[in-house]
Amino acid sequence: MQLKSVYTAALTLITLLVAPYAAAHTGVHLANGLADGFMHPISGFDHLLIAIGAGFCAGRTARCSVCDVTVFLLLLLGGMALGALSLAWPQLGIPTLVLIALVVGVIAMATAFTGYFGYAFFGSFAIYHGLVHILEIPAVTDAAGYAVGLFFSTAILLALGVILRQVMHARKFHLVKS
Numbered sequence: 592m593q594l595k596s597v598y599t600a601a602l603t604l605i606t607l608l609v610a611p612y613a614a615a616h617t618g619v620h621l622a623n624g625l626a627d628g629f630m631h632p633i634s635g636f637d638h639l640l641i642a643i644g645a646g647f648c649a650g651r652t653a654r655c656s657v658c659d660v661t662v663f664l665l666l667l668l669g670g671m672a673l674g675a676l677s678l679a680w681p682q683l684g685i686p687t688l689v690l691i692a693l694v695v696g697v698i699a700m701a702t703a704f705t706g707y708f709g710y711a712f713f714g715s716f717a718i719y720h721g722l723v724h725i726l727e728i729p730a731v732t733d734a735a736g737y738a739v740g741l742f743f744s745t746a747i748l749l750a751l752g753v754i755l756r757q758v759m760h761a762r763k764f765h766l767v768k769s
Contacts, residue, residue, distance in 0.1 A: 624733030628740025631724065632748055641720075642745050645713040646752020650760075656753045663717045664746055670721020671738050677726060689722055720745075 632638035649659035670689075677685040693715040700711035721741075728737050 624728075624736025625740040627732050628724075628737035628742075629744045631741060632744045638720075638745075639748065641713070641716055642748035643752040643755065645716070646749035646754075647756045648709050648713065648752075649749065650753035650756030656756075660746070660749045660753060663713060663749060664742065666714050666717035667721040667742065667745060670718040670723075671725045671742075672721075673718070674722045674725025675734075677722070686722060686726060689718065693719060 632642055645663055646656075646660060649663070650656045673685055673689055697711045697715045701708045724741055725734070725738065728734050
């Protein structure tokens with residue numbers, strides 16, 4: 592095994608173990624599903640970094656960015672579906688099984704295919720993000736509105752990351768050309 596693969600696996604494991612301690616959840620809710628869902632990713636620094644970072648990584652080429660962002664959003668929806676399934680049948684313990692599968696999957700991808708670490712990391716975040724946030728919906732909040740708000744807010748942050756990457760690339764090209 593290459594040393595780079597070991598470092599990648601260690602970084603992945605550390606990131607996944609530290610992620611639950613991020614302070615994005617303030618406990619303040621407006622009792623309005625759509626507004627709560629929309630504001631949640633914007634009000635948490637960890638969400639801002641991950642969603643904009645995922646968009647930034649997706650924006651490496653204009654051809655790939657739409658596909659990458661679409662896949663991220665589909666994985667987010669898949670996580671939301673798993674969260675809804677977990678609420679419907681809590682005895683299955685789906686969140687625990689998904690978390691274990693994600694950790695194992697990301698570590699396996701990071702060690703076997705070092706070039707795909709970003710896909711594994713951001714994809715697992717999308718699934719976990721959707722799952723956890725459906726499970727953490729406040730009882731007084733409209734769940735469907737919350738999910739819609741969360742989805743569109745995340746999509747906007749992803750688009751912002753893609754735009755940031757494209758602007759930086761254009762600026763770099765302009766500086767090199769001058």
